[in-house]
Amino acid sequence: MKGSAIEARVRDLREQIDYHNYRYYVLDDPEIPDSEYDRLMRELQELEDAHPELITPDSPTQRVGAQPLKEFTEVRHVVPMLSLGNAFSNEEMADFDERVRKLLKVEQVEYSAEPKLDGLAISLRYENGILVQGATRGDGHRGEDVTSNVRTIGAIPLRLRGQGWPEVLEVRGEIFMPKKGFEELNERARRKGEKTFANPRNAAAGSLRQLDPKITARRPLSFYAYGWGELSVERLGDSYSGVMEVIRGYGLPVSPELKVVSGLQGCLDYFAAMSEKRDSLDYEIDGVVFKVNDLEQQERLGYVSRAPRWAIARKFPAQEALTTVKDVEFQVGRTGAVTPVARLAPVEVGGVVVSNATLHNMDEVRRKDVHIGDTVYVRRAGDVIPEIVRVLPERRPGDAREVVLPKHCPVCGSDIIKPEGEAVARCTGGLYCPAQRKEAIKHFASRRAMDIEGLGDKLVEQLVEQELVHNPADLYRLNKEQLMSLERMGEKSAQNLLEALEHSKETTLARFLYALGIREVGEATSQTLAQYFGTLEALEKADEDALQQVPDIGPIVAAHIAAFFRQPHNREVIDALLEAGIHWPTVELPPEEAQPLVGKTFVLTGTLSRPRSEIKAELQALGAKVTGSVSKKTDYVVAGEAAGSKLDKARDLGITILDEDGLKALLASTA
Numbered sequence: 001m002k003g004s005a006i007e008a009r010v011r012d013l014r015e016q017i018d019y020h021n022y023r024y025y026v027l028d029d030p031e032i033p034d035s036e037y038d039r040l041m042r043e044l045q046e047l048e049d050a051h052p053e054l055i056t057p058d059s060p061t062q063r064v065g066a067q068p069l070k071e072f073t074e075v076r077h078v079v080p081m082l083s084l085g086n087a088f089s090n091e092e093m094a095d096f097d098e099r100v101r102k103l104l105k106v107e108q109v110e111y112s113a114e115p116k117l118d119g120l121a122i123s124l125r126y127e128n129g130i131l132v133q134g135a136t137r138g139d140g141h142r143g144e145d146v147t148s149n150v151r152t153i154g155a156i157p158l159r160l161r162g163q164g165w166p167e168v169l170e171v172r173g174e175i176f177m178p179k180k181g182f183e184e185l186n187e188r189a190r191r192k193g194e195k196t197f198a199n200p201r202n203a204a205a206g207s208l209r210q211l212d213p214k215i216t217a218r219r220p221l222s223f224y225a226y227g228w229g230e231l232s233v234e235r236l237g238d239s240y241s242g243v244m245e246v247i248r249g250y251g252l253p254v255s256p257e258l259k260v261v262s263g264l265q266g267c268l269d270y271f272a273a274m275s276e277k278r279d280s281l282d283y284e285i286d287g288v289v290f291k292v293n294d295l296e297q298q299e300r301l302g303y304v305s306r307a308p309r310w311a312i313a314r315k316f317p318a319q320e321a322l323t324t325v326k327d328v329e330f331q332v333g334r335t336g337a338v339t340p341v342a343r344l345a346p347v348e349v350g351g352v353v354v355s356n357a358t359l360h361n362m363d364e365v366r367r368k369d370v371h372i373g374d375t376v377y378v379r380r381a382g383d384v385i386p387e388i389v390r391v392l393p394e395r396r397p398g399d400a401r402e403v404v405l406p407k408h409c410p411v412c413g414s415d416i417i418k419p420e421g422e423a424v425a426r427c428t429g430g431l432y433c434p435a436q437r438k439e440a441i442k443h444f445a446s447r448r449a450m451d452i453e454g455l456g457d458k459l460v461e462q463l464v465e466q467e468l469v470h471n472p473a474d475l476y477r478l479n480k481e482q483l484m485s486l487e488r489m490g491e492k493s494a495q496n497l498l499e500a501l502e503h504s505k506e507t508t509l510a511r512f513l514y515a516l517g518i519r520e521v522g523e524a525t526s527q528t529l530a531q532y533f534g535t536l537e538a539l540e541k542a543d544e545d546a547l548q549q550v551p552d553i554g555p556i557v558a559a560h561i562a563a564f565f566r567q568p569h570n571r572e573v574i575d576a577l578l579e580a581g582i583h584w585p586t587v588e589l590p591p592e593e594a595q596p597l598v599g600k601t602f603v604l605t606g607t608l609s610r611p612r613s614e615i616k617a618e619l620q621a622l623g624a625k626v627t628g629s630v631s632k633k634t635d636y637v638v639a640g641e642a643a644g645s646k647l648d649k650a651r652d653l654g655i656t657i658l659d660e661d662g663l664k665a666l667l668a669s670t671a
């Protein structure tokens with residue numbers, strides 16, 4: 001290629017990459033698979049390596065360019081970064097609306113509504129369309145220059161799209177860490193014995209305040225714009241929502257939840273809807289922000305001290321609360337994992353009374369330095385189990401006690417072992433341990449396993465405690481009299497349960513395998529095993545080598561499966577179950593040519609037009625494996641509406657992403 005041709009290609013590649021970033025981050029509607037995006041990036045990188053004189057600071061290859069800093073420098077905000085007034089109830093919202101209406105002398109006000117993101121505020125300065133500075137809020141007047149770190153965040157464009165932007169444009173918004181990324185970051189830290197972050201906000205703040213941008217680049221941060229600061233033009237529009245539309249057009253992501261609502265009732269409805277939606281969002285929010293939408297009205301309302309009169313944050317109840325640790329007990333799970341659980345003085349967190357919190361494992365207890373008697377912060381987010389986030393050491397009483405891992409299982413007395421280098425301690429009692437037995441039977445009966453309707457947790461506990469059931473096969477030997485001897489069990493419920501047990505005998509091989517509760521064998525693996533071996537006998541005979549031939553089964557899972565079937569006890573239970581009449585239709589092992597998707601792994605995510613189970617069955621019938629989480633082994637991710645972190649991960653790993661039409665095309669091509 002000639003010099004001018006190379007230059008043109010470099011320009012073209014940058015434009016294409018910027019465009020695809022825009023599709024991905026702003027429109028949430030990527031046009032090309034990640035592999036294609038990566039190919040464009042690689043080509044650009046190669047051309048720039050060969051012609052370094054063509055590198056510009058706004059090139060998409062230059063996100064992680066800078067060397068580590070010694071310290072951050074100070075930035076003065078010409079237009080201060082303000083805070084918001086809060087409303088904690090609908091009454092306080094009504095007061096706010098009334099104040100606004102009185103001051104404006106109007107009957108009804110139009111508000112823009114959007115989630116209050118739980119991250120940290122940032123000001124992004126664009127000059128002639130190029131990102132020149134990123135600064136934290138600091139005290140509102142002076143913040144820190146975090147430009148090199150901000151540049152590593154994919155959602156933040158290094159240059160604006162289109163044309164006609166003002167010479168100076170400061171965009172303000174929130175940098176946050178999506179929930180999934182936060183969980184993964186903490187899980188990794190936990191495994192490595194490192195300190196975990198208390199919540200996604202701290203994780204986002206900690207990541208942005210790294211002196212080495214390479215570290216920030218590895219953290220899953222994202223960004224939504226929600227305002228502006230210095231502008232070299234008078235205005236970008238007449239309304240907040242209008243300006244945000246313009247800003248979105250410049251290539252900056254704006255919350256897809258942004259909506260214009262009418263009057264107080266509109267605000268209350270939006271808040272109620274967002275409270276419902278909250279847990280299903282990919283990121284944490286701590287409320288909703290309402291802003292008077294008309295900019296002229298905003299101006300008339302003005303400011304009080306450091307907050308605008310035209311905006312308010314309607315907050316959700318706090319997700320963290322202070323309480324004390326009364327005791328730490330040890331719970332034994334289905335696989336014998338011994339988990340320390342803190343018994344707390346009951347405290348309300350986010351509208352729910354919490355009296356237990358998980359401590360995960362002993363390493364975590366040590367790291368957080370939890371003692372019995374300590375005052376702690378507990379946190380409950382969404383449907384996650386409440387956690388202790390941090391201890392207040394200054395409030396530790398003189399008689400606080402250390403938490404000690406017992407040597408023997410608190411339930412069955414068997415030895416507890418904690419293999420060197422592993423975080424999890426285990427009871428060695430196996431099915432001798434009533435705790436493990438209870439959990440194994442609960443799992444056996446669960447909906448996705450044998451689906452024994454009416455056999456709830458409480459009932460299982462009674463059955464095990466009364467020694468009526470020692471293993472799953474015993475369930476099928478129960479009679480009506482035995483059942484009626486249990487608490488809250490009338491003749492009718494006893495009869496129903498017997499019928500449910502009878503009904504459960506008709507199952508599938510995959511469900512049966514899953515119900516056995518073999519370690520590391522979840523639903524997807526059970527499906528794979530059933531499809532691959534076809535019969536229980538074939539599976540029982542398979543040694544570790546044979547098991548590792550099965551797609552997606554590695555040495556660890558293979559070892560667990562082989563060990564399970566080697567145990568005479570397990571074989572006895574299986575025989576008893578079969579004798580009781582459990583049966584399944586023969587698994588048809590389709591001829592190879594009817595299974596064009598053998599060896600391919602799919603993940604379904606987002607809202608699809610048909611039930612997932614239906615699509616899953618269709619794919620499995622063609623030999624594909626359908627799993628729940630995206631990994632390097634995934635071949636395709638089928639993404640529907642509002643796909644979240646799985647889609648992100650797939651993109652990160654460069655996995656082929658299909659929409660429903662893409663899937664249709666793929667299936668058609670295999671027919």
Ligand code: IVH
Nearest residue numbers: 082083084114115116117120121174226289
């Ligand atoms: S508007 C003048 N909108 O909340 C108004 N703030 O409590 C400036 N925040 O410092 C803020 N989501 O970090 C606004 N949609 C949103 C927000 C939001 C989160 C944060 C922001 C601000 C703090 C004020």
